[in-house]
Amino acid sequence: MAKARLTFADIGVSVTVPAGTRIIEVSEKVGSGIAYGCRESDCGTCLTTVESGMEHLSEKSPYEIATLAGHNVPANVRLACQTLVLGDAVIRPYGG
Amino acid sequence: MSVAAAVTERIHWIGALDPGMRTFDVILKTPSGTTYNSYCVRGSEGVAIIDTVKLECADQFFARLQQFADYGEIRAIVLNHLEPDHSGCLPELLRRAPQAKLYVSESAQLMLKALVKQDGLAFVPVTTGDSVSLGDRTLRFLHTPYLHWPDTQCTYVPEERVLFSGDVFGCHFCDRRMFNDAVGDFRFAFEYYFHHIMRPFKRHVLDALALIEPLDLAAIAPSHGPILRDRPRDYVARYRELATPRLKRETDNGDRTLIVFYISSYGNTRRMAEAICDGAAEVPGLRLSLYDLEGSPVEPLVDLVEEADAILIGSPTINGDAVKPVWDLLSSFAGIHVKGKVAGAFGSFGWSGEAVRMIEDRLRGLKMRVPVAGVKVKLIPAREEILACRDFGRQVGEFLIGRQVTREIDFSELVSAA
Numbered sequence: 040m041a042k043a044r045l046t047f048a049d050i051g052v053s054v055t056v057p058a059g060t061r062i063i064e065v066s067e068k069v070g071s072g073i074a075y076g077c078r079e080s081d082c083g084t085c086l087t088t089v090e091s092g093m094e095h096l097s098e099k100s101p102y103e104i105a106t107l108a109g110h111n112v113p114a115n116v117r118l119a120c121q122t123l124v125l126g127d128a129v130i131r132p133y134g135g
Numbered sequence: 136m137s138v139a140a141a142v143t144e145r146i147h148w149i150g151a152l153d154p155g156m157r158t159f160d161v162i163l164k165t166p167s168g169t170t171y172n173s174y175c176v177r178g179s180e181g182v183a184i185i186d187t188v189k190l191e192c193a194d195q196f197f198a199r200l201q202q203f204a205d206y207g208e209i210r211a212i213v214l215n216h217l218e219p220d221h222s223g224c225l226p227e228l229l230r231r232a233p234q235a236k237l238y239v240s241e242s243a244q245l246m247l248k249a250l251v252k253q254d255g256l257a258f259v260p261v262t263t264g265d266s267v268s269l270g271d272r273t274l275r276f277l278h279t280p281y282l283h284w285p286d287t288q289c290t291y292v293p294e295e296r297v298l299f300s301g302d303v304f305g306c307h308f309c310d311r312r313m314f315n316d317a318v319g320d321f322r323f324a325f326e327y328y329f330h331h332i333m334r335p336f337k338r339h340v341l342d343a344l345a346l347i348e349p350l351d352l353a354a355i356a357p358s359h360g361p362i363l364r365d366r367p368r369d370y371v372a373r374y375r376e377l378a379t380p381r382l383k384r385e386t387d388n389g390d391r392t393l394i395v396f397y398i399s400s401y402g403n404t405r406r407m408a409e410a411i412c413d414g415a416a417e418v419p420g421l422r423l424s425l426y427d428l429e430g431s432p433v434e435p436l437v438d439l440v441e442e443a444d445a446i447l448i449g450s451p452t453i454n455g456d457a458v459k460p461v462w463d464l465l466s467s468f469a470g471i472h473v474k475g476k477v478a479g480a481f482g483s484f485g486w487s488g489e490a491v492r493m494i495e496d497r498l499r500g501l502k503m504r505v506p507v508a509g510v511k512v513k514l515i516p517a518r519e520e521i522l523a524c525r526d527f528g529r530q531v532g533e534f535l536i537g538r539q540v541t542r543e544i545d546f547s548e549l550v551s552a553a
């Protein structure tokens with residue numbers, strides 16, 4: 040199975056994950072500061088800044104696009120509960 | 136039911152009194168009941184209604200509204216906060232004033248749809264800088280989210296110098312004299328309300344104050360309790376005082392604060408706590424404290440956590456769980472802001488040792504960061520186990536001052552650990 044390396048810049052931890060893993064599945068187990076609320080693209084609790092590797096993340100759904108727009112965040116911010124890791128990326132909690 | 140109603144010549148209180156209310160939102164006591172404040176603002180080209188009241192008080196609201204305006208004159212309805220005690224009469228008000236435009240904050244849009252389950256509900260989302268003209272009076276909006284829900288905003292009428300602040304500066308206090316210079320002593324209610332409603336959102340309070348402080352203020356008209364027309368700035372200043380971290384004011388030398396809490400029956404977890412402190416003490420720039428949870432009620436400890444950068448919690452495993460004082464402390468964190476703080480767990484155990492993992496799960500659930508995996512020691516800590524505790528303390532300390540240890544792990548380790 041294809042692997043990807045997801046780095047949590049705020050706690051200095053890199054996790055090797057199977058490609059297709061959702062960020063939230065990793066972030067909540069690893070104890071990074073990325074938080075979750077609804078887990079379904081509604082609340083925007085899980086805003087995550089992508090420092091690099093945006094091109095290795097899954098496409099945004101219309102729901103994610105709407106929620107991100109509602110929070111007025113820059114283009115390199117994603118929802119951790121929606122985003123699948125397809126290749127290497129470096130992330131940190133938005134605003135953290 | 137005469138109630139003092141004129142805030143200014145153009146602004147009238149049209150809310151509801153609820154003197155019998157004793158428990159609010161499950162979490163608050165209301166020994167004098169409360170009021171739901173809504174207001175009617177008259178401009179040369181129409182009327183605005185600011186907030187409504189809870190559905191059970193609809194009769195009071197509509198009766199008062201009709202004293203000051205005809206439904207046909209209502210041009211704007213503003214909801215500063217969507218909680219049902221302020222939005223409850225919205226559907227009926229829209230039915231009676233179908234021509235009125237509804238204004239809510241940008242962050243309120245999805246919530247509005249979940250509260251007013253009505254197809255085709257039209258509204259205009261607004262934010263700081265947006266305004267609505269009523270002819271010779273203007274509604275200006277301030278985006279002040281998370282006071283205390285994501286949707287909250289304030290509305291200012293510059294020509295009257297009145298701020299409609301929503302729950303900010305509000306309190307549960309019911310007195311038909313309505314104005315702060317006329318009602319009974321409501322200081323306790325004001326402080327209590329801040330403590331239980333605004334406290335988890337202190338940072339957002341400070342952001343909102345940055346927008347509010349520059350305003351010229353003749354009165355603050357909140358959505359609960361007395362209208363503040365006598366020295367309104369005193370209440371703004373009090374909010375700033377309550378929202379500003381104290382420890383930082385006293386020791387603003389850049390030190391990071393780490394607090395180690397423990398509880399221990401035979402002294403094993405205590406010995407671990409002491410070794411953790413010794414390890415952390417090797418890191419420069421840390422302000423360290425050690426507390427035995429048995430020695431204090433929860434409240435003052437929660438105050439400490441609120442201003443700390445990091446906390447570590449030690450518990451023995453007793454009957455397959457961490458002990459009650461630990462859960463009492465952790466269950467009180469909902470009242471303060473802990474998201475993003477650094478945290479960790481440790482403890483001695485006899486055979487199964489569930490406590491450390493359970494505490495870590497709770498810390499992560501509270502959205503705290505847990506950068507260093509906790510230490511567990513079987514019964515009495517041996518020399519090398521004491522060294523492991525020192526290491527743990529040092530690693531957390533180094534993480535705190537930004538000397539980050541990087542780690543590489545495989546997903547399978549996380550999955551099997553959970």
Ligand SMILES: Cc1cc2nc3c(=O)[nH]c(=O)nc-3n(C[C@H](O)[C@H](O)[C@H](O)COP(=O)(O)O)c2cc1C
Nearest residue numbers: 076077082159160161162163218219283284331332
């Ligand atoms: C003081 C207070 C704080 C709240 N905090 C949250 C929150 O953090 N997250 C959330 O999803 N809902 C929150 N809510 C919204 C409630 O969960 C929501 O109003 C719910 O419908 C209440 O259910 P009930 O009628 O069974 O009490 C909060 C409500 C109140 C009154």
Ligand code: FES
Nearest residue numbers: 076078082083120
């Ligand atoms: S957790 Fe709510 S949007 Fe991701």
